[in-house]
Amino acid sequence: MERQTKQASVFRKVIFKKASFTGLFLYLNHTFLCNCAIFSPLFCIKIGTILNVNCFFMMRNKLQGLFSLFVIPVMMVGCATSPKKVSPSKRIYIPEEQVTFNRPIPTKTEPASYRQWLGQGENYARVREYEHFLMRNNVAHIIPSFELLKTARDWQKCGRSEYMVPNRELWNNSLSTLRVFKYLIAAKILTDFEVTSVYRDLPLNQCAGGASSSKHLFNSAIDFRIGPEYPQPQDYAYIEQTKFKLCQFWIQHGQSLDLGIGLYSSGQIHLDTQGYRTWGPDLTRNTSLCNF
Numbered sequence: 001m002e003r004q005t006k007q008a009s010v011f012r013k014v015i016f017k018k019a020s021f022t023g024l025f026l027y028l029n030h031t032f033l034c035n036c037a038i039f040s041p042l043f044c045i046k047i048g049t050i051l052n053v054n055c056f057f058m059m060r061n062k063l064q065g066l067f068s069l070f071v072i073p074v075m076m077v078g079c080a081t082s083p084k085k086v087s088p089s090k091r092i093y094i095p096e097e098q099v100t101f102n103r104p105i106p107t108k109t110e111p112a113s114y115r116q117w118l119g120q121g122e123n124y125a126r127v128r129e130y131e132h133f134l135m136r137n138n139v140a141h142i143i144p145s146f147e148l149l150k151t152a153r154d155w156q157k158c159g160r161s162e163y164m165v166p167n168r169e170l171w172n173n174s175l176s177t178l179r180v181f182k183y184l185i186a187a188k189i190l191t192d193f194e195v196t197s198v199y200r201d202l203p204l205n206q207c208a209g210g211a212s213s214s215k216h217l218f219n220s221a222i223d224f225r226i227g228p229e230y231p232q233p234q235d236y237a238y239i240e241q242t243k244f245k246l247c248q249f250w251i252q253h254g255q256s257l258d259l260g261i262g263l264y265s266s267g268q269i270h271l272d273t274q275g276y277r278t279w280g281p282d283l284t285r286n287t288s289l290c291n292f
Contacts, residue, residue: 103238105191114146117163126165133171139178142185143222147195151204152216153266158207166199170219174198176273177222180257189245190226192238196268197223215260221272223264243269247290250278263289 118124127145134140149163156162166174184190200208200216215221226242227235246269250261255276262270265281269289280287 103192108144108147108194110144110146113162114149117161123163123165130165130171134174134178137175139175139182142178142182143195148198150195150197151200152197152208152210153268154208155204158204160201160204160207164199164201166219170199173218173220176257177220177271180259180271180273181222184246184249187249189249190224190242192228193224193226193242194229195222195224215272215274218274220274221270223268223270225268243289247292250290254278261288261290263287 118127127149131140131145146163149165151160151162151164152158181190197216198221199219200210200214202217205214205217210216216223226239231239243263246261250259253259254261258273258276260270260272260275260277262279263281264270278285278288278290280289280291285291
């Protein structure tokens with residue numbers, strides 16, 4: 001009887017231990033699976049298959065939601081991956097092409113004919129007096145004197161002088177036009193140019209075919225040429241670009257400056273400050289270089 005009592009006591013202890021272990025196992029199994037999914041879903045899948053399939057399926061819905069949270073960052077990291085650097089030995093160098101019409105400004109040389117003319121009569125003294133007047137008005141050395149004193153391109157055909165100092169009462173008339181030239185040169189609108197005609201007396205103006213009311217008679221107009229006297233094909237792009245910039249200046253400031261700009265069939269450009277207007281070879285706006 002005593003022996004049976006001991007056996008029953010031992011059996012109850014074994015059963016209790018098994019039951020406790022089984023309960024503890026189930027509790028840990030449920031707790032582990034239901035919480036580890038938050039941290040390592042893939043690991044839980046393996047453990048859930050071994051330990052408790054039912055709990056794994058219970059957590060499937062949670063895993064599906066969490067899976068998307070892991071997939072999106074991975075995709076974003078993949079898209080943000082920096083491109084592979086090309087080794088210098090494999091890099092292809094393509095030279096940059098720069099289109100520009102900038103060209104060196106040619107040096108102006110005093111012609112021998114001007115030096116010869118200076119030595120005649122009172123020409124030298126009158127030229128220096130006129131240059132001092134221009135200097136006092138801050139418009140000296142904008143155009144060299146051997147161009148500023150040119151009369152007309154037809155001077156020789158008309159039997160007149162190539163150079164001429166205007167009468168003193170006309171000196172002030174040149175100031176406003178020279179100030180415009182000063183700005184055009186400073187702004188690099190005009191760089192490569194040559195002045196061909198400024199002041200003309202009445203006989204020369206009539207012989208050269210100038211208008212009876214020509215602004216050259218009053219020393220208030222300047223004719224000039226862009227580029228060389230005999231342009232080459234490579235010069236035309238620069239000439240056209242300069243004409244375009246001149247017109248842009250005339251459109252923006254011409255009215256306030258009372259600026260007139262004209263184009264002759266010879267290619268010479270006329271500039272004065274005696275009226276806001278523009279014209280071309282037919283003496284109308286239709287053929288003007290600014291008719292666009």
